[in-house]
Amino acid sequence: MGVLYVEAEMAILDEFQDFCVLECSGCKQKKRTKDRKDFECPKCNRKTSLVPRCSFQIDLIDDTATTTASISAELGEKLLSMTAEDIFDITCTKRQTLSLNHVHELLSKKVFEVQLRKSSWASSNTTHATLSILSYMEKEHTPQSTTDRTSKKIKPLEICEVQVMETTTAAGSSNAPPKFEPPTPMKKV
Numbered sequence: 340m341g342v343l344y345v346e347a348e349m350a351i352l353d354e355f356q357d358f359c360v361l362e363c364s365g366c367k368q369k370k371r372t373k374d375r376k377d378f379e380c381p382k383c384n385r386k387t388s389l390v391p392r393c394s395f396q397i398d399l400i401d402d403t404a405t406t407t408a409s410i411s412a413e414l415g416e417k418l419l420s421m422t423a424e425d426i427f428d429i430t431c432t433k434r435q436t437l438s439l440n441h442v443h444e445l446l447s448k449k450v451f452e453v454q455l456r457k458s459s460w461a462s463s464n465t466t467h468a469t470l471s472i473l474s475y476m477e478k479e480h481t482p483q484s485t486t487d488r489t490s491k492k493i494k495p496l497e498i499c500e501v502q503v504m505e506t507t508t509a510a511g512s513s514n515a516p517p518k519f520e521p522p523t524p525m526k527k528v
């Protein structure tokens with residue numbers, strides 16, 4: 340058990356998962372069924388109904404590895420911008436795949452600060468660990484990426500400047516043109 344923080348890109352690599360589970364409305368225990376009918380819950384010891392809960396696998400991608408974590412409930416609904424009821428209706432009742440284009444777009448090229456809970460459980464001498472996302476937020480652009488973007492923008496300007504300099508030298512003028520003149524020649528009348 341433990342809470343950890345990672346910085347990673349997020350992506351839903353498995354688009355064909357169900358994105359939701361059914362759980363007992365009383366004890367919230369997950370049921371391995373797609374059949375949404377009232378059932379006799381052994382834990383609640385009474386007849387209860389099943390309610391869908393958003394739950395799916397999301398992949399966290401950093402420089403070194405891809406880690407699969409689970410995201411559920413409100414956090415998952417927020418990410419998909421859908422309610423658990425809608426998700427259940429599409430993936431389990433209609434047996435269609437969710438359209439995730441808007442989610443892919445939302446997540447692409449962004450780095451998130453993700454808070455994860457690591458839980459481990461042992462079965463037949465093997466320890467399994469599962470990661471669940473507790474929260475995530477988009478990371479502020481780092482100075483590194485800002486520099487990258489600026490240098491990309493500046494590159495054509497530099498080439499332009501060099502060309503202007505050459506022309507000026509050929510014309511015999513000793514005054515180097517100001518840096519920002521080349522892209523806006525209209526203002527210089």
Ligand SMILES: [Zn+2]
Pocket residue numbers: 363364365366367368380381382383384387
């Ligand atoms: Zn129950």
